[in-house]
Amino acid sequence: MKPMWLALAVLAGLGWAVDAHAVGRLIDVNVIDRDTGMQLPVIRFHGQYYVVGEPGHRYRVDLQNQRNTRLLGVVSVDGVNAISGDTAQWSQPGYALDAYRHFSVLGWRKSEQQVADFLFTDLGHSYAALTGRPDNVGVIGVAVFRERIAVEQEDAYRAEPQPQAIVRERLQPAPKVAQAMPEAAPMSQAMPAPSIVESQVAQAQDAPMRQRAGADAGGPLGTGHGEREDSVVRTVDFQRASDSPDEVVTIYYDTRARLVARGILPPAPVHTPQAFPGHYAPDP
Template structure:
């Protein structure tokens, strides 16, 4: 059994929004720019999803469970587990979301009550680079697991046996469980995010700490491999325009038919 973390501040439903999300089969993944106070639009290009970040801006990852059951979401930012700080792997700890609920993940988890803010930074100033793992900077990933199905219902027992079983269950429930181990952490000296280079590739820095409370819960995965993986790439707007992900302003895109190219019906040639 893997010990996982559940976010306490969950919304029962996500408000309607015109911004797109990177849509998976089990969860929707989005990014909210906390500095600009706006949801970042998601661009789909050659089968991949992208968002444009602004260097120096704080951001948060928004997850919405679109399943009618609990799911475990293992969060990777720049190839690093956002809870433990280990190089991201599917088998690691994550956040548990209840059916049809959503939550915001604001940073690298430092304890059950604090995170260090996610900050768009030059790749050289990213947390992954400062901990010796620069190869996967510029991507957010969520590995999603369904819960193992509950066992089948058992036929009713005789009244005497049922009474004894109920007393045993009540006694077990009253016994406190030992506290789960604290999440692992990477020992690294991470300097504060400095003035950023807006021309280089973008990464995620290790920002100031803030309050963000969670608690432990148990979750049994239905399988050892994820039921879905959602991937969202990010970079500066200028670099995404140069790569063709975002259309250049004022430049018409070839190959797209116009619905109203004229005003009246001409005679045929």
């Protein structure tokens, strides 16, 4: 059986709000600043989702399977498939997550053992622009597919008359642990993510890349091709239940200043000096 993989899309919402929670129904998606270790708050504005990126900082995309069956998700960054490097489409390679499995996508996949770090950078230094595809810089997408065998089993179960007691038992949430992978496992099985703690040596080695990444902090933000690091996966088969994704999550990103200029974030409060803020003159 030929291995199968996937791609990207959008999500809904109204008004403007800041939410620290992940985005996604089947797979929760979070963007984490690896230099601060902080999850980037999600800003919801007119039905779209945004996060604020810091030029020169590395980031990762965290995927959390919320279901008790395996799911396949294609990760697209700046309109480029994060595994193959091709212009993103739904039919391309993705990451397969077992039930309730978590995986951190650290960067552009170079092999089954390594990735090149995702790095917030200016447009000119983005991987998409450097490979001649600058039109979709500033967006992260995850397209989610269910597995065919799981859908067939669900349909067969619904067709069978079931005693009410058994129905209640089957509807109880499964334990939130990764399930053992049977013989027909999904395509690029996610392995445990590396620690987010980075050594001072590694930070010093990629300092030139970080300096270049922040060279044009006033322009649009993109994702660069950073230093290589270990991130182990293996290739397996996954047969999709449908050619179209069951869910597509889209998260846009840019600098805070540009999001404020676009009206997506409110301006920072302006400090007004006070003539009499205290009572007595303290020592300097």
